[in-house]
Amino acid sequence: MANPYAEIFKARGAKGFSSAAFVARLPVAMAPIGIVAMLSQTHGEYWLAGAVSATFALANALVSPQISRLVDRYGQARIAMPAAIVSAVAFVLLIAAANQRWPAWVLFAAALAAATMPSISAMVRARWSEVFRDRPELNTAFAFESAADELIYIAGASLSVGLAVSFFPEAGMLASTALLAVGMMAFLLQRASEPAVRPIHSGQHKGSAVRLPAVRLVTLALVFVGATFATAEVASVAITEQLGQPGAASLVIGVYAVGSFAVGLILGALNPKMPLHRQMLIAVSVLALTALPLLFAGTSVPLLAAAVFLSGVAISPTFITAFGVIERKVPESMLTEGVTWVMTGIGIGMALGAFISGWVVDNYGPQNGFWVSVAASAAAVLTVGIGQGSLSDSKLHTTGRTELQPAE
Numbered sequence: 241m242a243n244p245y246a247e248i249f250k251a252r253g254a255k256g257f258s259s260a261a262f263v264a265r266l267p268v269a270m271a272p273i274g275i276v277a278m279l280s281q282t283h284g285e286y287w288l289a290g291a292v293s294a295t296f297a298l299a300n301a302l303v304s305p306q307i308s309r310l311v312d313r314y315g316q317a318r319i320a321m322p323a324a325i326v327s328a329v330a331f332v333l334l335i336a337a338a339n340q341r342w343p344a345w346v347l348f349a350a351a352l353a354a355a356t357m358p359s360i361s362a363m364v365r366a367r368w369s370e371v372f373r374d375r376p377e378l379n380t381a382f383a384f385e386s387a388a389d390e391l392i393y394i395a396g397a398s399l400s401v402g403l404a405v406s407f408f409p410e411a412g413m414l415a416s417t418a419l420l421a422v423g424m425m426a427f428l429l430q431r432a433s434e435p436a437v438r439p440i441h442s443g444q445h446k447g448s449a450v451r452l453p454a455v456r457l458v459t460l461a462l463v464f465v466g467a468t469f470a471t472a473e474v475a476s477v478a479i480t481e482q483l484g485q486p487g488a489a490s491l492v493i494g495v496y497a498v499g500s501f502a503v504g505l506i507l508g509a510l511n512p513k514m515p516l517h518r519q520m521l522i523a524v525s526v527l528a529l530t531a532l533p534l535l536f537a538g539t540s541v542p543l544l545a546a547a548v549f550l551s552g553v554a555i556s557p558t559f560i561t562a563f564g565v566i567e568r569k570v571p572e573s574m575l576t577e578g579v580t581w582v583m584t585g586i587g588i589g590m591a592l593g594a595f596i597s598g599w600v601v602d603n604y605g606p607q608n609g610f611w612v613s614v615a616a617s618a619a620a621v622l623t624v625g626i627g628q629g630s631l632s633d634s635k636l637h638t639t640g641r642t643e644l645q646p647a648e
Contacts, residue, residue, distance in 0.1 A: 516631075
């Protein structure tokens with residue numbers, strides 16, 4: 241049996257744009273934690289470091305869908321290149337302000353300007369969609385990109401903090417900015433694989449992609465999924481510290497990502513034929529069920545690691561099926577924006593999950609932090625379950641019109 245991942249990379253330009261996208265995506269994981277690591281050392285104030293980092297993350301969550309909307313209308317290179325340049329220059333300004341101890345308002349202004357960083361995850365998925373539209377290989381490509389996202393979040397944050405601690409405070413942010421510039425340029429210069437700009441035809445949705453019911457439903461569901469992701473990290477750190485083994489937190493969080501990474505690759509290789517909206521419902525249902533053992537896993541590090549590993553197995557399948565649903569339900573003329581809204585949902589969910597679970601841990605103890613995972617995953621099941629009709633493949637958007645096909 242042929243390796244399905246080897247097959248997708250036989251497509252012209254696939255190796256080039258995917259590898260460049262991997263490099264360009266590293267700053268997504270490196271920048272937020274890199275800002276904290278840099279400013280906490282240069283200014284000695286964690287509240288300031290966290291506030292500047294949150295300013296960047298939340299502003300990017302709001303700005304990136306608008307940039308992606310322009311990308312759909314005018315092309316990736318024409319819009320993403322200047323946006324990336326503004327972001328890189330703003331990061332350089334932020335680094336200089338931290339090093340020279342400029343006023344705090346400069347830090348916040350630079351963080352806001354850096355939020356123009358385009359969503360490379362959305363743009364690379366748009367390229368895969370261009371190559372494999374309406375073909376089963378597209379699910380495999382999405383599975384690969386979801387696995388790549390997992391690796392980026394594992395490696396990116398560790399690399400950023402490691403550089404800042406081992407060399408000098410600004411090292412992580414300097415590396416992140418360099419990777420953004422090099423990776424984005426390498427990606428955007430590959431014009432042959434850039435998706436064509438599709439005109440919006442008569443009778444087709446002309447507003448923002450977030451006004452489409454499927455986009456709203458998937459984005460909301462992924463807010464809840466992102467919350468479970470962040471809660472696992474916060475609660476695991478708190479529990480390992482309570483057990484007197486704070487160094488074990490990185491191991492526990494690592495196995496969480498490994499479980500998601502492995503199952504995502506397997507799902508992409510198997511490429512199930514079941515309709516994607518049903519696959520997504522199954523994935524979030526498994527996510528909810530596997531969150532329950534976390535409530536009883538705080539007595540030892542091995543038990544915690546096992547429960548966290550189990551709870552991570554449905555993360556990548558949820559992401560893969562979610563992006564697949566968006567690809568089928570969103571017109572080609574706004575696909576990049578649609579995917580970006582889903583990525584924004586994940587980011588917002590992670591921010592909210594970290595905040596709420598941190599509050600629960602502070603007030604009710606580390607073990608109770610996992611109740612946030614249980615509640616958030618149950619909300620994801622409810623959202624996807626209620627939205628099955630809107631997420632189904634019975635109405636597919638094409639380049640110029642909405643076509644009716646028999647429901648699966």
